Amino acid sequence: MTRIPHETSGEPNPLQVLTLDRLRQRTSMKWRTHPEDVLPLWVAEMDVPLAEPVVRAVTDALHLGDTGYPAGTAYAEALAAFAGKRWGWGGLAVQRTAIVPDVMLGVVEMLKLVTGTGDTVVVNPPVYPPFYMFVEHMDRRVAEAPLGADGRIDLDVLEEAFRQAVAGGRRAAYLLCSPHNPTGTVHTAEELSAVAGLAERYGVRVVADEIHAPLVVGGAGFVPYLSVPGAERGLSLMSASKGWNLPGLKAALAVAGPGAAADLDRMPEEVGHGPSHVAVIAHTAALRDGVTWLDALLAGLDGNRRLLADLLAEHLPAIRYRPGDATYLAWLDCRALGLGDDPADVFLRRGRVALSSGLAFGTGGTGHVRLNLATSKEVLTEAVRRTAAALR
Numbered sequence: 275m276t277r278i279p280h281e282t283s284g285e286p287n288p289l290q291v292l293t294l295d296r297l298r299q300r301t302s303m304k305w306r307t308h309p310e311d312v313l314p315l316w317v318a319e320m321d322v323p324l325a326e327p328v329v330r331a332v333t334d335a336l337h338l339g340d341t342g343y344p345a346g347t348a349y350a351e352a353l354a355a356f357a358g359k360r361w362g363w364g365g366l367a368v369q370r371t372a373i374v375p376d377v378m379l380g381v382v383e384m385l386k387l388v389t390g391t392g393d394t395v396v397v398n399p400p401v402y403p404p405f406y407m408f409v410e411h412m413d414r415r416v417a418e419a420p421l422g423a424d425g426r427i428d429l430d431v432l433e434e435a436f437r438q439a440v441a442g443g444r445r446a447a448y449l450l451c452s453p454h455n456p457t458g459t460v461h462t463a464e465e466l467s468a469v470a471g472l473a474e475r476y477g478v479r480v481v482a483d484e485i486h487a488p489l490v491v492g493g494a495g496f497v498p499y500l501s502v503p504g505a506e507r508g509l510s511l512m513s514a515s516k517g518w519n520l521p522g523l524k525a526a527l528a529v530a531g532p533g534a535a536a537d538l539d540r541m542p543e544e545v546g547h548g549p550s551h552v553a554v555i556a557h558t559a560a561l562r563d564g565v566t567w568l569d570a571l572l573a574g575l576d577g578n579r580r581l582l583a584d585l586l587a588e589h590l591p592a593i594r595y596r597p598g599d600a601t602y603l604a605w606l607d608c609r610a611l612g613l614g615d616d617p618a619d620v621f622l623r624r625g626r627v628a629l630s631s632g633l634a635f636g637t638g639g640t641g642h643v644r645l646n647l648a649t650s651k652e653v654l655t656e657a658v659r660r661t662a663a664a665l666r
């Protein structure tokens with residue numbers, strides 16, 4: 275495992291700070307969708323207090339009444355500095371960035387820049403369900419290029435999807451999820467270079483959703499898509515939203531490679547009216563001053579993925595779990611349990627534990643569930659106990 279200096283930082287594990295009683299006072303989707311007797315480990319919200327620098331920055335802004343419209347490039351500058359230190363990538367040019375309301379709306383805007391109505395967007399299922407919802411809502415067609423059995427991009431399958439997507443001279447895009455939700459796969463530099471090569475060969479434009487980039491817990495280092503050779507015409511979406519648990523503070527950054535700068539320049543000005551100024555302040559503080567907190571979180575998540583593997587081996591050995599190197603999500607293959615297509619429904623009804631149903635993740639989701647590891651060891655242990663109890 276690399277770069278987890280938490281043990282000497284004194285920063286407590288953020289996953290062990292809040293009690294369940296305290297968390298149940300929250301009014302967000304994770305805590306209000308199901309009744310009180312259900313343990314929620316589904317939607318991607320974390321059971322953590324916010325990093326102190328974020329709280330301070332937002333509180334200062336509120337005290338000052340600094341609640342106007344966003345201005346300036348501080349968010350992009352903070353991301354560029356973070357990318358340089360964390361990933362050794364000096365290629366994030368602030369002048370080739372734009373603030374967008376959030377990652378998914380940013381994805382929509384990037385896809386509008388490089389495709390037209392009826393064009394195809396290629397995705398790698400099983401994948402984050404809104405990839406289907408948002409793309410179809412904007413009248414593009416989703417084409418699936420499923421991940422291989424090893425959870426990695428299958429380049430032959432991807433090539434065939436690209437070939438079909440551009441047939442008849444149509445424009446097409448590839449919506450890459452990097453790192454991958456729900457498997458936690460961290461794509462290697464070699465894989466991403468091969469993707470870039472294929473995309474160039476077929477004239478497919480790559481839009482990389484890199485929202486989970488700060489959340490790499492394993493030894494594999496995150497490789498920004500735009501940093502690989504051949505990716506110059508790519509577009510990326512980045513945000514502090516997942517890494518620091520800020521989805522309620524909406525703001526993200528669109529980043530263009532040198533060959534996509536002119537495309538990003540065409541993004542309509544009104545898109546920049548969507549993000550919240552206070553959110554921009556929060557995201558900037560996270561990237562600039564929240565690294566100690568992030569490292570403590572990553573150490574906690576690493577502990578949780580090990581704990582989950584141990585708990586499953588002990589209580590639910592029929593469930594297959596290959597811990598990914600990134601995200602706080604665990605993709606569980608429950609097919610051997612014989613619970614049918616939607617085990618999440620059984621676990622919810624009989625075990626009172628809410629996991630995400632694999633069905634919405636496209637091809638490869640049947641018989642699977644996604645579990646959110648970003649909670650305390652106690653909640654995680656109780657969730658597995660309930661899941662096992664659902665089978666009795």
Ligand SMILES: Cc1ncc(COP(=O)(O)O)c(C=O)c1O
Nearest residue numbers: 318376377378402455485515521
């Ligand atoms: C891959 C991926 N993209 C986008 C999002 C949502 O980001 P945002 O709220 O900024 O649209 C998530 C949330 O979990 C995600 O996992």
